[in-house]
Amino acid sequence: MSQPDIKQYVFRKGAEKRIPVSGTFELTSRCNLSCKMCYVHMTKDEQSKVGQELTTQEWIALGREAVDAGMVYLLLTGGEPLLRPDFIEIYTSLIQMGLMITVNTNATLLTPEILECFQKYRPEKVNVTLYGMSEETYGDLCGNTRGFDAAIRGILRMKEAGLRVNLNTTFTQRNIADMDRIVAFAKEHHIPVRTAAYVFPPIRNQHTPDDTCLSPTEMGKAAARFDWLTLDAKQKNQRIAFIQKCLNNQPAELEQQSRISSCMAGRGAFWISWDGNMFPCGMLSDYSVNVRSLGFQNAWQETCRWVKDMVLPKECTSCKFQKLCPSCAAVSQTVNHATDQVVPDMCARTEAYIQTLLSF
Ligand code: SF4
Ligand code: SF4
Numbered sequence: 363m364s365q366p367d368i369k370q371y372v373f374r375k376g377a378e379k380r381i382p383v384s385g386t387f388e389l390t391s392r393c394n395l396s397c398k399m400c401y402v403h404m405t406k407d408e409q410s411k412v413g414q415e416l417t418t419q420e421w422i423a424l425g426r427e428a429v430d431a432g433m434v435y436l437l438l439t440g441g442e443p444l445l446r447p448d449f450i451e452i453y454t455s456l457i458q459m460g461l462m463i464t465v466n467t468n469a470t471l472l473t474p475e476i477l478e479c480f481q482k483y484r485p486e487k488v489n490v491t492l493y494g495m496s497e498e499t500y501g502d503l504c505g506n507t508r509g510f511d512a513a514i515r516g517i518l519r520m521k522e523a524g525l526r527v528n529l530n531t532t533f534t535q536r537n538i539a540d541m542d543r544i545v546a547f548a549k550e551h552h553i554p555v556r557t558a559a560y561v562f563p564p565i566r567n568q569h570t571p572d573d574t575c576l577s578p579t580e581m582g583k584a585a586a587r588f589d590w591l592t593l594d595a596k597q598k599n600q601r602i603a604f605i606q607k608c609l610n611n612q613p614a615e616l617e618q619q620s621r622i623s624s625c626m627a628g629r630g631a632f633w634i635s636w637d638g639n640m641f642p643c644g645m646l647s648d649y650s651v652n653v654r655s656l657g658f659q660n661a662w663q664e665t666c667r668w669v670k671d672m673v674l675p676k677e678c679t680s681c682k683f684q685k686l687c688p689s690c691a692a693v694s695q696t697v698n699h700a701t702d703q704v705v706p707d708m709c710a711r712t713e714a715y716i717q718t719l720l721s722f
């Protein structure tokens with residue numbers, strides 16, 4: 363079995379048996395950038411009004427409890443996780459437990475010490491958020507012009523060190539013009555690049571969203587253009603053929619399944635926020651239990667119970683475009699405060715995605 367097959371197998375078994383095989387530790391909500399579309403970023407002062415970051419020892423103890431409960435894969439994220447002065451201590455303690463660790467970072471704070479640590483204890487991969495291809499874009503969107511050079515330097519140093527690096531990007535009004543250059547940079551350096559299918563509103567900070575986000579139609583068009591730039595010829599043909607099948611309404615051939623049954627959240631996966639709240643996933647943060655007071659195992663059992671009772675919009679479970687649409691329980695919950703209500707903006711986004719791809 364290849365690595366991806368093994369991972370899929372572990373995920374499937376975890377979800378079947380309600381074993382928390384995949385976890386996310388959100389080490390902080392602080393960040394050295396302040397991206398306008400960020401759903402989590404808080405300053406130290408803002409953080410102190412709502413909670414207290416888990417300590418080094420609390421994260422390490424949680425890691426042990428989670429491993430005992432079955433965790434195999436761990437994502438370390440933020441905010442910006444490299445901002446924590448104890449990042450190396452937390453990372454090395456967790457990886458020595460045998461975990462396959464992925465790190466999400468904006469790459470701007472990569473130090474020689476962290477790089478050396480990654481070379482000695484190799485992460486499964488490092489996901490780097492790249493939000494533009496100029497100082498101007500970083501200044502406008504991320505509030506830090508120097509972020510651009512630092513991000514590029516960090517990405518290239520990790521690539522040169524032989525680490526597996528992936529790029530993640532999110533398109534907004536302030537960086538959509540950089541799309542072609544982001545993709546060109548990724549191709550030049552042979553780095554896989556993905557874009558966020560949906561930009562969540564600031565669900566876990568108090569920042570007011572401004573006019574940065576794309577409209578649903580613009581989001582669909584941007585996703586289609588991004589796919590057209592990144593897919594190879596065979597993949598493009600497959601995508602178009604798939605869309606044609608959907609339009610011709612052949613649900614049996616599309617192997618439709620409820621999104622909840624394909625989602626790991628609260629079935630084999632969990633997320634723990636910087637202040638110790640466990641959620642099924644980072645975007646389903648209305649549902650939370652505190653691991654500080656309950657302990658890992660009890661918090662996991664509670665999380666599984668919530669997800670078991672979740673209901674999805676009936677429009678979505680029977681929708682022929684389901685597999686082309688990024689809507690999910692978390693999107694419905696965020697927009698409608700209920701998982702069973704359809705989000706019309708997502709239908710508009712999917713419609714625009716399909717029409718744009720067919721027009722190429
Ligand atoms: S780099 Fe990531 S965590 Fe930091 S502000 Fe931007 S989106 Fe938020
Ligand atoms: S949000 Fe709309 S397009 Fe997406 S799966 Fe639901 S009904 Fe279909």
